[in-house]
Amino acid sequence: MKxxxxxxxxxxxxxxxxxxxxxxxxxxxxxxxxxxxKDAYEKHFAIGAAIGSSNLADAERKVLFQHFSTITPExxxxxxxxxxxxxxxxxxxxxxxxxxxKDHGMTVNGHTLVWHSKCPEWYFSDGGQxxxxxLLLKRLREHISRTAGHFKGQLAxxxxxxxxxxxxxxxxxxxxxxxxxxxxYIGEAFLEAHKADPEAALYYNDYSIEYPTKRAKxxxxxxxxxxxxxxxxxxxxxxxxxxxKIPFKDLEETILSFHAEGLKVAITELxxxxxxxxxxxxxxxxxxxxxxxxxxRDLPIEIQKKQAEQYxxxxxxxxxxxxxxxxxxxxxxxxxxxxxxxxxxxxxxxxLFWDRALKPKLALPAVxxxxxxxxxxxxx
Ligand code: GLA
Numbered sequence: 001m002k003x004x005x006x007x008x009x010x011x012x013x014x015x016x017x018x019x020x021x022x023x024x025x026x027x028x029x030x031x032x033x034x035x036x037x038k039d040a041y042e043k044h045f046a047i048g049a050a051i052g053s054s055n056l057a058d059a060e061r062k063v064l065f066q067h068f069s070t071i072t073p074e075x076x077x078x079x080x081x082x083x084x085x086x087x088x089x090x091x092x093x094x095x096x097x098x099x100x101x102k103d104h105g106m107t108v109n110g111h112t113l114v115w116h117s118k119c120p121e122w123y124f125s126d127g128g129q130x131x132x133x134x135l136l137l138k139r140l141r142e143h144i145s146r147t148a149g150h151f152k153g154q155l156a157x158x159x160x161x162x163x164x165x166x167x168x169x170x171x172x173x174x175x176x177x178x179x180x181x182x183x184x185y186i187g188e189a190f191l192e193a194h195k196a197d198p199e200a201a202l203y204y205n206d207y208s209i210e211y212p213t214k215r216a217k218x219x220x221x222x223x224x225x226x227x228x229x230x231x232x233x234x235x236x237x238x239x240x241x242x243x244x245k246i247p248f249k250d251l252e253e254t255i256l257s258f259h260a261e262g263l264k265v266a267i268t269e270l271x272x273x274x275x276x277x278x279x280x281x282x283x284x285x286x287x288x289x290x291x292x293x294x295x296x297r298d299l300p301i302e303i304q305k306k307q308a309e310q311y312x313x314x315x316x317x318x319x320x321x322x323x324x325x326x327x328x329x330x331x332x333x334x335x336x337x338x339x340x341x342x343x344x345x346x347x348x349x350x351x352l353f354w355d356r357a358l359k360p361k362l363a364l365p366a367v368x369x370x371x372x373x374x375x376x377x378x379x380x
Pocket of ligand 1: 284339
């Protein structure tokens with residue numbers, strides 16, 4: 001099959017941007033494009049990527065250090081990775097990521113201290129019986145104080161609690177945390193995280209909270225925590241969106257309403273799925289039964305163009321509210337490392353800015369252009 005992508009290697013892209021910039025400025029056209037995402041959005045918000053491990057290929061390192069100012073460990077700081085067995089803490093993969101970030105002047109966002117998913121069963125049991133409230137509370141506090149304590153002073157933020165809101169009629173998800181500890185567990189987690197690392201900004205993180213029903217539950221949660229003087233500093237909207245379905249209006253209303261509560265907003269897990277899936281949201285335990293894999297090699301150019309336009313529209317909206325937004329983090333560095341290749345079923349996805357060969361897609365220049373165009377509108 002003929003490769004019809006408009007895509008170039010990182011070095012070639014760099015040269016093309018420079019040549020285009022020189023041409024356009026000499027010809028008296030608008031301001032040149034910035035050379036990286038983090039520079040383009042420096043005045044707006046941090047630009048991040050979720051990274052699985054510090055063991056990266058050279059081409060990956062190049063893209064990461066050129067374009068991103070902050071990283072999120074994809075899995076290695078989750079409860080199941082840090083403490084798979086009670087009392088056995090595994091910090092070295094996280095330490096290595098933190099060291100890599102420090103070496104390259106990047107910040108790190110801890111993800112996550114409490115989650116219903118991928119949480120080992122030992123937390124909730126006591127010699128074959130369900131753990132008592134006291135025991136589980138002790139384990140929650142211990143996990144947070146050891147983990148946030150270990151990384152104290154080294155992380156910009158923590159996603160303290162992940163995905164505690166219910167997708168259906170209920171307010172909170174019917175997790176074992178809720179069943180054994182009651183609603184309190186969320187506040188307890190934030191209190192303990194603040195005690196362990198008072199400098200880290202503490203976030204609640206979830207998917208679909210940009211939509212009115214779940215947004216109302218998030219607002220109830222925030223207000224409840226604030227009433228009890230529990231330290232919460234920000235809210236993470238995951239941002240696992242689907243082509244043609246980014247909920248721009250709902251998102252804008254949500255950013256405004258979280259900001260009105262005095263919180264910073266982060267887009268914590270951004271990607272734009274281009275392969276049809278039935279479900280919205282990002283429940284990692286949901287499975288779809290289909291073997292459809294429409295783009296097993298390249299993404300057709302018209303879809304790539306659409307994706308670029310929609311990403312640019314999204315970044316224009318986020319830039320408009322940059323005083324309310326702390327960071328925008330992509331869930332993965334390139335298409336080959338996106339969770340959307342295996343969720344909610346196995347398929348070849350193309351959700352990010354770089355393809356599997358680390359060639360930039362059309363979304364990159366489209367999104368680099370947004371702040372330049374905004375600036376020229378302000379000047380004119
Ligand atoms: C959720 C979690 C992330 C990650 C993604 C998909 O959104 O918050 O940690 O697991 O699912 O991989």
